[in-house]
Amino acid sequence: MRIALVQLTVGDDPAANLPETLAFVRAAAEGGAQLVLTPECTNLLSSNRDHQRRTLRSEAEDPTLAALRAEAKALGIWLLIGSLGVLTQDADGRFANRSFLIDPQGEIAARYDKIHMFDVNVSETEIYRESAAYRPGHQAVVADTPLARIGMAVCYDLRFPHLFRRLAQAGAQILTVPAAFNHLTGEAHWETLLRARAIETGCFVLAPAQTGFHPEAEGKGRQTHGHSLAIAPWGEVLVDAGTDPGVTIIDLDLAEVERARSRVPSLVHDRAFDGP
Secondary structure, eight states: OEEEEEEBOOOSOHHHHHHHHHHHHHHHHHTTOSEEEOOTTSSOOOOOHHHHHHHOOBGGGOHHHHHHHHHHHHHTOEEEEEEEEEBOOOTTOOBEEEEEEEOTTSOEEEEEEOOSOOEEEOSSSOEEEGGGTBOOOOOOEEEEOSSOEEEEOOGGGGGOHHHHHHHHHTTOSEEEOOBOOBHHHIIIIIHHHHHHHHHHHTOEEEEOBBEEEEOOTTSOOEEEEOOOEEEOTTSOEEEEOTTSSEEEEEEOOTHHHHHHHHHSOGGGOOOOOOOO
16 A cells, blocks of 8 residues: 655644645645645644634634545545544533544544653743643544555554554554644654554554744744655665754565564463463
């Protein structure tokens, strides 16, 4: 199967971000990709909660989702929208960070709300509290498609290996990890963690990423790591997209999943234990 990783540098205006996203998705389809993946926060990146509240829409009304669904249908492709910030009906007013898998008819085949919130102190000047604005999901998701069984995750989920093990044991052959990974933690951990998740599960790991500096009209902006990666089930880096926005296309052989798992069948070697 042929897949494409879309790497973006979005700002805080969904309408301004959408044309480039659509252009990259079209370029991927023109290159023969059957599955195209965009990063986390495809509609916008913003640290300003008031701006998010004014700008974000519900799933039913989100213009980025509507446009990408229409584009997937027009192109006849599977499209993994890494995530969109969407309004919810939660009483506390928090949003959802939601990943969407769109089928070639433009229908939503699967949804996944990011489970693990990025509440970290990267440095004295970079402090993040994702849970202040976004509420965590609670449901792990594996989607059946004619191409492969796809386990869905988002960004900070990457640091919780038990989630990926569960997805693989539920039949996932491909794990998707769309991200807007911080530039400091990305340089230190991004590739290592993605390779570990692939090795532990015997899955392909596909990780489309945000890259560069993301300007904000009402905030200081932020820097993301880039380096969208595709990792083989044995742990090899198949492609690294570097730090420029664009499209990276690669062919995958799903037979590699079973080859890796037959060599080291650790997914069936779990044992119960006591303590600590």
